[in-house]
Amino acid sequence: MTIKRRSFLQTAGGLTALSLGLNAWAPPVFKRRLLAGPAGGPKRLLFIFQRGGMDGINAVIPRGDAEYNTDNRPTLYVSEGEVENTPYGSLDLGNNFAQLHPRMYRMIDVFRAGHMAVVHRVGYRGQSRSHFDSQQYYENGTRDRNLEVGIFNRLIQESSTFQENSLPAIALSSSLPVAFRGLAPVPNFSNAPDFKLRGTDSQVAKYLGRKRDEGITGRGLLGIYTGEADDATKPYRGQMYRTGVALADAMKVIKDEGIDPETYVPHPDALYPSGSFGDKLKQAAQIFKSTDVQILGINKGGWDTHTNQGRAHNGLLYDMGRAFQAMATDLQDMWDDTLVISMTEFGRTSKENGSFGTDHAEATVMFIAGGNVNGGVYNCDETTWSDGDIFSTSNGRYLAHRTDFRSILTEIFEDHFGDNASVLDKVIPDRAALAAADPLGFTKLGLIKQA
Amino acid sequence: MVVHWNSRTFIGRDYGNLLLVIIGFTITKRSIRELGKGISMNPNAGKGRTTIPPLRLLMRSLLGAALAVTLFSSTATADINFKRGDSNVDDAVDITDAIFSLSYLFIGNAEITCFDAADANDDGQVDISDPLTALGYLFTGGVIIPAPGVSECGPDETDDPLDCVSYEHCPQEPPEPTDLTKIGHLLNRIAYGPTLSAVDYVTEIGIDAYIEEQLNPETIDESENTDLLTRLADLHNERQPSIDRTILPPSSIWRFHRGTTPPPSNWDEPEFDDSAWEMGATSIGYGDGDDITVLEDMEDTYTSVYIRKEFQIADINTIDRLILSIDYDDSFVAYLNGTEITRSNNISGTPPAYNATSGGNHEAGEAEDFDVTNRKNLLVNGANVLALQGHNTSLGSSDFTINPSLISREILPGEPIIEYEDLDAIKAMVHVRGIYSDRQLQVVLADFWENHFTTDGEKVMEYLDELQNSDANDAMGSDQAEREAANMEAREYEFFLDNALGNFGDLLRFSAESPTMLIYLDNVLNFKGNANENYAREILELHSFGVDRGYIQDDIEEAAEVFTGWNVCKVLPEDQGDPHASCGVQYSDTTILDLGAGWKYFKGTEEPTPDNSGEEPVPTTQWADPDFDDSTWLDGSTGIGYGDGDDATVLSDMRNNYYTVYLRREIEIPDPFAFKNLLLEMQYDDGFVAYINGVEVARSETMEDEGEPPAFDTDADDNHEVDEGIEYFNLNRYLGIMQPGTNVLAIQVHNGSLGSSDLSCLPRLIDREILEGSVENGDPNGQWSIHFFPDLHDYGSKRLFDGRPYQLNIPTKPEGNPQMGYASATDLIDILVDSPPTAEFICGKLIQKFVNDEIPPSLLAECIATWNSSTPKGNIKEVMRTILTSEEFWAEENYRAKVKDPLEFINSTVRALEGDTDGRDLPDYMEDMGMHIFTRDEPDGWPETGVDWISTGGILNRIKFVQDFTANTEDFSWETQLFLSDNEIETSEEIVNFLDASLYQSTLRTDEIDILNEFLTTDNNYNNRALSPAQGDYIPRVQTGVSLMLSLPQWNFQ
The missing domain is CATH 2.60.120.260 (Galactose-binding domain-like)
Structure with a gap:
């Protein structure tokens, strides 16, 4: 008996049902080519969560706003650039208004090829300025703190795009980001070669054992993890048991495909950042190239720049620029089917603080890159940004949002993954009500080219 | 063999044929089991708790007796709900029940688990009349099955000796937890899990007495707890507090002579004329980038350098202990006024020849102290000369360094200062306390408060590492910076430990004044006119009120101004904690x-x-x-x-x-x-x-x-x-x-x-x-302390929580009165402690920690009432007593309802197997599992809810830890042979059953037990291979089996 993912998850409405449904879970089949998307391969998404709150005004400079000046930003002010494609001075983004921070210069070619949407003033109504709350909000897509299911986890469960995929998503992170938490277990690791048990291959095989199935008794670890949960009515049972099974399944794929940032040979022109961020990006590219995994997530920390932001951003933005350049270059054969996006929980105060840094504020910038993206600058030009808008919140202190982050995700789910309204309603709860309350925030920008 | 029997096949056949059918099989015990499996293909089968055969119960009782004699009294079964006549417990009274009863009666191979159900006529015994009654009911009509009947669930209303162990198809009242499960629950929550001895102890004194003891940790004598004390002692050094006065500072100007030729024989004498020698600042040497005067020509040319310096002493009687503090690579001999006073232990010759080499490598990096007090008599009033010869380990060595200083050290009376070497040492300390302390609740709560008021020791370390002394040299190297950061964190932790069951206000105030917090949340950068909101936000959002409760952004901005001027300074030890003590360098x-x-x-x-x-x-x-x-x-x-x-x-x-x-x-x-x-x-x-x-x-x-x-x-x-x-x-x-x-x-x-x-x-x-009397940033004898900088404080009026019952108006304070300026913030802290949002937030967090991720509103209300009933508010011991004696805490639904975080997982694993660890390697495993105490970047602390700790990466790293732990790798050890012999277990069944009892309070099911026994009694290909101590690989096989038992999903719950 083979139960498809879809029906499994439908029966698995509550924890009790989930833990009971396990015996029937068929062993997954890996490396199966998915139904081709409109452009050929499966649709991919890499998201980079910039934890701590990126100062969008420093990353994408609203040069046309006279309030962007040395009075408001004595040390953070970036002067205009004059040398193309070098880290000297801000970089023109072609609309006589927005300019890119000089240290992101490595990705300017992606932008100029029309493969990157730079969306300024992203946020949401009633912005929380708490890291924890706002990260939860971004990753859950809703303010409901009791809903312990991340937005990408819901997408995997609901969207038909992922129904035939036994390993739809991986988080390249030592702890599982909220965006991936939920009923569909998503594997996570920061370094693929460590993603295995101790012992020789045969010792590991015995330890893992085999799943229970019709007519087959379980053995070893998998025998227990595919069994009925002890205390099945108590919290987290289903999630714990399914996660254990997902672990075993994912370890097999990672081992079979030899995912390893040390030995991976990327495209020679890809300028990966150094360090663990670069290693994670390399693994992301390798996984996209060799498996059918469709959604990958990476954390990039260090954005909580209360002090000496100028120096910190020099490194952080440099890495981000290289990240986009590397992915666009290394994944060029699947670039039309790929999106690389960044998000962060909030922007920062438009006025520099006394410690040469900035404090928590509201709207900020998202970058969306891919071969099928309608490239350009959004929400940072003369028609969308009035003079003084860096202080456009009602208290006159911060940059106010124009576009709700969920509107951008909606475009991605609709126009990249091809999801319909009924799926979107489940993935982004209260979508209609949110849009009614914030019509501008949910106005479609047209970020993805329509098929 | 699986016998597919469909009950419909038999309908209409007569009774005699049926018997023949049964007797026609050669029925063995095995085939009856298979029969059971065939029957249980019923789609409704398999839900709820699987029945436990009496044999296993008996086995458990026997094994349990070794563990704790009183724990395994037989379970009360009088009130099990069942359907009468359903002897094979398949939720239907049909022909298979009659067959099952007959098999039980005449073949003796069927195992009845619910005798009340098999007693179809409710005559108080199971005999031939029961299958006959069932058959009569099914085929002849008119026969009535006594209460509760064949389709209703209910208990046996007749007083008879029959038992019903379990009946899975009827809703059951939750079974009254046994003492063992209660003790297991208690130790899972107020301790880092059960140990065999802790279970014995609680059994002996009773649950209520144990709770009371834990609420009053000072009543628990730990002076004999050598498991704890020796391990703690190994993790730190003890140093008598002292004050150093520099006689001859490091990094000063010396005369030096390159050892290409021998110096004149009187080179170390005071009267030697060194005016022809070169001059240069120490440190003198090459390589490593740590030298100020670089000897470019030394490598491959000469192995020694002679240095000397004259210094003045006004009154030799003011010298206390005389210390030569020297950073060197690779060896040296030191002379005071022409007489050798000390040398490194890797150089020979008296004196060593100019071309001598050291007997071994010694790397520079941090000055080492040589106590030369016994040579104090060489000092004279007026001019003295310190002279040293430094030697390299070889001509081709890649580096050489010499940088001496002379110190007069006054040893102060009092308790020795406990010093940890680095952050890993204090992380290990937390594990050691968690695993070996008998004051378990105190430690669990200390870890809770440490996490609630989390600070990042690495950020503190980076802050210290960037400091300069007043001479513009780096105040300290990275080793000293980490050591100081670790000891600042340790000091904070000790307060949280000492006050774990004390008053919340004391904790909040201590945290606000703690140098680590002041540095971590940037209050050291919070100045008048240029406020930094970081700490102000978090004291409201994370430490007291909780996010979005009872304050707005304006309150954060006002609070930031209240805390302007709160900063840190290194002071003399006796001034530590005094915000107005003199600070700085003259x-x-x-x-x-x-x-x-x-x-x-x-x-x-x-x-x-x-x-x-x-x-x-x-x-x-x-x-x-x-x-x-x-x-x-x-x-x-x-x-x-x-x-x-x-x-x-x-x-x-x-x-x-x-x-x-x-x-x-x-x-x-x-x-x-x-x-x-x-x-x-x-x-x-x-x-x-x-x-x-x-x-x-x-x-x-x-x-x-x-x-x-x-x-x-x-x-x-x-x-x-x-x-x-x-x-x-x-x-x-x-x-x-x-x-x-x-x-x-x-x-x-x-x-x-x-x-x-x-x-x-x-x-x-x-x-x-x-000038003298200064405490430099790098002074190892100083202590970091809160310091109030009056000039950086905003003395203007402030208003917080406008319009709320706890509104706080702070009037303009007089400039030049630091005490009054400082008090603005302590007044704010008092308001925070007393206000309702804090009671609700902290009580909620404690309930979430000790009871359930979902906070029961009834218990929250009780805790808040307790919180408010004390003066001052927030007596943690009383709140904890309310929680631990509440119905909610003891409700069966909360047993094993929480997911262990990595700290709980590691500590409970070591405790369960009574393992031996010095704690040193545990931080790395913690980090792999996604938790690193004392160095979390984010200020919100490690999450408490289970959803945050369930991930493939988390499960994998937990399994890797138990694999390493049970296999005795790394620095912890589990003496498997001793564990087996102490507990008198040897065979696979004995080991599995023992650990089922000690780890899981005997809650594993037979199918799980079977899997574990199969694992222990097979080779890597699952071919049978008996487990016996006679085999050379017996211990490794047992270890792998125990590892598997700790890899189960159940072990992640507490």
Whole structure:
């Protein structure tokens, strides 16, 4: 008996049902080519969560706003650039208004090829300025703190795009980001070669054992993890048991495909950042190239720049620029089917603080890159940004949002993954009500080219 | 064999045929089991708790007796709900029940688990009349099955000796937990899981008494707990507090002689004339980049260096203990007034020959103390000479260093200071307490508070690492920075431990005044007029009220002003914790060169002195040389630059035109070596490189490629503003390149971009003498403390929580009254402790920690009432008593309802197996599992809810830990053989059953037990291979099996 993912998850409405449904879970089949998307391969998404709150005004400079000046930003002010494609001075983004921070210069070619949407003033109504709350909000897509299911986890469960995929998503992170938490277990690791048990291959095989199935008794670890949960009515049972099974399944794929940032040979022109961020990006590219995994997530920390932001951003933005350049270059054969996006929980105060840094504020910038993206600058030009808008919140202190982050995700789910309204309603709860309350925030920008 | 029996097949057949059918099989025990499996293909089967055969119950009782005699009394079964007649427990009364009962009666192989159900006629016994009654009911009609009947669920209302162990198809009242499960629950929550001895102990004194003991940890005597005490002692050093007075400072100017030839034999005598020797600042050496006077020619040429220095002592009676503190590589011999006083233990010869080499490597990095108090008698009033010979380990060695100092050390009376070496040591300390302390609740709560008031020791370390002493040298190396950060964290942790069951207000106040918190949440950068909101936000959001409860953004901004001026300072130990104690360093500065006239400058529209020998002109430093002819340069004064209005010489054409301006000035210096500390004092925008006599002596962080002169069109790679503060550069290391007489200071100043709105350079030279009584940032005997800087505090009026019952109005305070300014913040803290949002938030967090992720509102209300009933509010012991004696805590639904975090997982694993660890390697495993205490970046602490700890990566790393732990790898050990013999277990079944009882309170099911036994009794291919102590691989196989038992999903719950 083979139960498809879809029906499994439908029966698995509550924890009790989930833990009971396990015996029937068929062993997954890996490396199966998915139904081709409109452009050929499966649709991919890499998201980079910039934890701590990126100062969008420093990353994408609203040069046309006279309030962007040395009075408001004595040390953070970036002067205009004059040398193309070098880290000297801000970089023109072609609309006589927005300019890119000089240290992101490595990705300017992606932008100029029309493969990157730079969306300024992203946020949401009633912005929380708490890291924890706002990260939860971004990753859950809703303010409901009791809903312990991340937005990408819901997408995997609901969207038909992922129904035939036994390993739809991986988080390249030592702890599982909220965006991936939920009923569909998503594997996570920061370094693929460590993603295995101790012992020789045969010792590991015995330890893992085999799943229970019709007519087959379980053995070893998998025998227990595919069994009925002890205390099945108590919290987290289903999630714990399914996660254990997902672990075993994912370890097999990672081992079979030899995912390893040390030995991976990327495209020679890809300028990966150094360090663990670069290693994670390399693994992301390798996984996209060799498996059918469709959604990958990476954390990039260090954005909580209360002090000496100028120096910190020099490194952080440099890495981000290289990240986009590397992915666009290394994944060029699947670039039309790929999106690389960044998000962060909030922007920062438009006025520099006394410690040469900035404090928590509201709207900020998202970058969306891919071969099928309608490239350009959004929400940072003369028609969308009035003079003084860096202080456009009602208290006159911060940059106010124009576009709700969920509107951008909606475009991605609709126009990249091809999801319909009924799926979107489940993935982004209260979508209609949110849009009614914030019509501008949910106005479609047209970020993805329509098929 | 699986027998597929369909009950419909038999309908209509007569009774006699049926019997024949049964007897016609050669029925064995095995086939009856298979029969059971065939029957249980019923789609409704398999839900709920699987029945436990009596044999296993018996086995458990026997094994349990070894564990704790009273724990395994038989379970009360009188009130099990069932359906009468359903002897095979398949939720239907049909022909298979009659067959099942007959098999039980006449073949003896069927196992009845619910005798009440099998007793179809309710006559108090199971006999032939029961299948007959069932058959009569099914086929003849008119037979009534007594209550509860065949379709209703209910208990047996007849008083009979029959038992019903379980009946899965009827809803059951939750079974009354046994003592063992209760004890297991208690120890899972108020301790880091059960140990065999803890279970025994609670059994002995009773649950209520144990709770009371744990609520009053001071009543638990730990003085005999050597498991704990010896491990704690191994994790720290003890040092008697002391005050050091420097007699001869490190990094000072010495005479030295390169050991290419032997020195005169009296070189170490006071009267030796060393005026022909070279002069240079210590440290002297090469390699490693740690030397100020670099001996470029030493490698491969000579192995020794002789150094000597005269110093004055006014009164030798003021010298306490005499300490030679020396950083060296690789060996040395030290002489005081011509007599050897001490040497490193790796050099021989008296004295060692000039070409001798050390007997072993010794790396520099941190000064080591040699106590030479017994040679104090060599000192005289007036001039003394310290002389040392340093030796390298070989001619070709890659480095050499010598940097001595002399200290008078006064040892203070009192308790020795406990010092941890690094952050890993305090992480290990937390594990050791969690695993071995008998005051378990206190430790669990200390860890809870540590997490609630989390600070990042690495951020503290980085802060310390960047500090300078007043002589502009680095205050400390990274090892000392980590050690100090670790001990600051340890001090904080100890307070949380000591007050774990105390008053919440004490904890909040301590945290606010804790140097680690002040540094971690940037309050050290919170100044009047330039508030930094970081701490103000988190004390409301994370430490007291909770996010979005009872405050708004305006309150955060007001609170930030309340905390302006709260800062840190290193003080004498007796002043620690006093925000108004004297702080800082006293020194006297002599200005050598002030801002003003006398400068020559050159606008950098081109290279001033290019080397044109190649294809491209290359920048040189010839323009900085003393003999460079600057007569064509312009005359100017400092500051020089444009924009900002801070310039005496304004370069009005610089913007959008050129990046760099070059400056030169002649300075008269009668005797370079007379300087105490020659400092270059700089304010600049955006970058510079400074030279003396053509040698680079200082460079801003914003200019790359140290040692290479930047080209005229180079931009600084970052903005830097004049008002970022004054930077000091110690130039003592360059005294050797200065001449008595005229010297040249030269500076090239670079802008961050051509279009920049300003550029500045404000250089000064000063000579600084550090005065006695100072506590430098790097002083190892000082202690970091809260310090209130009155000048940085905003004394204006503030209003918080406008319109709420706990509104706080702070009036304008008089400037110049630091006590009153400081009290604004302590008043705020008092309000926070007393206000309702704090009671709700902290009570909720405690309930979430100890009861369930979902906070029961009834219990929350009770806890808040307890919180408010004490004076002051927030007595944690009373709140904990309310929780631990509540119905909610003891409700069966909350047993094993929480997911262990990595700390709980690791500690409970070691405890369960009574393992041995010094704790040192555990932090790495914690980190792999996604938790690193004391070094979390984010201020919100590690999450408490289970959803945050369930991930594939988490499960994998937990399994890897138990694999390593049970296999005795790394530094912890589990003495498997001892564990087995102590508990008198040997066979697979004994091991599995014992651990089922001790780890899981005997809750594993038979199917799980079967899997575990199969695992232990097979080879890697699952072929049968008995487990016996006679086998050479018995212990490793047992270890792998135990590892598997700790890898189960169940072990993640508590």
